[in-house]
Amino acid sequence: KNQVEQSPxxxxxxxxxxxxxxxxxxxxxxxxxxxxxxxxxxxPVSLTIMTFSENTKSNGRYTATLDAxxxxxxxxxxxxxxxxxxxxxxxxxxxxxxxxIFGTGTRLKVLA
Amino acid sequence: xxxxxxxxRHKITKRGQNVTFRCDPISEHNRLYWYRQTLxxxxxxxxxxxxxxxxxxxxxLSDRFSAERPKGSFSTLExxxxxxxxxxxxxxxxxxxxxxxxxxxxxxxxxTVL
Numbered sequence: 001k002n003q004v005e006q007s008p009x010x011x012x013x014x015x016x017x018x019x020x021x022x023x024x025x026x027x028x029x030x031x032x033x034x035x036x037x038x039x040x041x042x043x044p045v046s047l048t049i050m051t052f053s054e055n056t057k058s059n060g061r062y063t064a065t066l067d068a069x070x071x072x073x074x075x076x077x078x079x080x081x082x083x084x085x086x087x088x089x090x091x092x093x094x095x096x097x098x099x100x101i102f103g104t105g106t107r108l109k110v111l112a
Numbered sequence: 113x114x115x116x117x118x119x120x121r122h123k124i125t126k127r128g129q130n131v132t133f134r135c136d137p138i139s140e141h142n143r144l145y146w147y148r149q150t151l152x153x154x155x156x157x158x159x160x161x162x163x164x165x166x167x168x169x170x171x172x173l174s175d176r177f178s179a180e181r182p183k184g185s186f187s188t189l190e191x192x193x194x195x196x197x198x199x200x201x202x203x204x205x206x207x208x209x210x211x212x213x214x215x216x217x218x219x220x221x222x223x224t225v226l
Contacts, residue, residue, distance in 0.1 A: 004154075031213050043203055043217035044155070045114065089154050098212035100145075102154030 003027045004092050004103035012109045017080055021106045023073040023090030031095045035064050035075045038087045038105070047075070047088075080110045114138075116218035118204050124224045125194055132190045133221045137206030144187050145215060146179055147203040148172065155203050161187060162209060194225045 004025045013019050025033070032051045036044035048057045048064040050073070057064050063076045077084055090103040115138040125131050137144045142163050147155035158177070159169045163184040173179075176194075181187040191198055201222050205215040 036217075041201075041220070041222065043114070043116070043118075043205075043219045045217070046214075049214070091154075093213045100155075100157065100215060102156070104152070104154045107152075 003101050004090055006088075006090050006103035006106050008106060009104070010107040010109070012111060013080055015080060015082055015110055015112050018076065018078050019080060019108065021075045021077075021088050021090075021108070023075070023103055025071050025073070025090070025092045025101075025103075027092040027094055027101050028071075029095040031093045031098060033064075033066055033073050034091045034093065035062070035073075036089045036091060038089055040086070044089055077108075080108075082110050082112060084108060085110045114216040114218065116204060116206050116216050118202075118218040118221050120221060121219060122222045122224075124226065126226050127196060128193055130190065130192045131194060131223065132188055133202055133204075133223075134186060134188050135204030135206075135218055136186045137204070138216060139185075140208070141206035141216075142184065142209050143207045143212060143215075144181055145205040145207075146187070146189050147205065149201040149203055149220070150199075158189075191223075194223075196225050199223055199225045 007022045035047045038044040050066045052068045061078045066073045087105040089105040117136045119134045145160040146158040149155040161181040176192045179189045201220045203220045204218040207215045
């Protein structure tokens with residue numbers, strides 16, 4: 001069983017709408033949690049990083065939340081743009097080894 | 113552009129052929145990682161180097177796969193006798209040891225085995 005589960009698997013929204021992507025993990029202990037954006041055919045690019053003591057972190061229109069008690073994180077995208085169409089991958093970095101444990105990603109499609 | 117480059121970006125080969133990919137990390141980064149990503153999945157760890165030493169290899173790295181980082185700078189990943197199941201995106205990432213929780217990814221090499 002994957003230690004990092006993401007939902008939904010895919011999502012289609014209209015330009016200008018908001019959306020929220022979910023990440024549940026079982027990795028413990030963990031150093032921090034990152035959300036990456038991966039455009040088709042490209043490498044992942046970091047959007048946010050959160051340590052276990054942080055609850056919310058924003059980066060422009062992206063806001064990540066973390067609940068270390070329930071082991072859940074979310075990525076909220078506000079006022080979506082066509083360029084937001086990509087895969088969004090949740091990565092949990094294990095404490096000590098700093099090993100990256102990837103989720104399977106959510107494929108977001110923003111339509112005009 | 114993260115500063116990590118990979119070459120080639122795309123490779124199409126016939127089953128049974130050997131292929132080699134190259135990764136150039138950010139210059140001061142002493143850790144270099146290789147991942148494999150199949151369609152619709154997240155990346156899976158293959159191996160990583162600290163300087164020229166290969167410190168860990170995943171069980172995914174079969175005997176047909178070999179990675180090197182001879183001078184602690186660029187790295188190569190070779191796949192011998194390619195199989196159709198090797199078709200994937202091969203991602204390289206690099207980091208500093210001191211900030212090993214922050215990896216920077218290259219654009220990847222897309223391998224298609226016919």
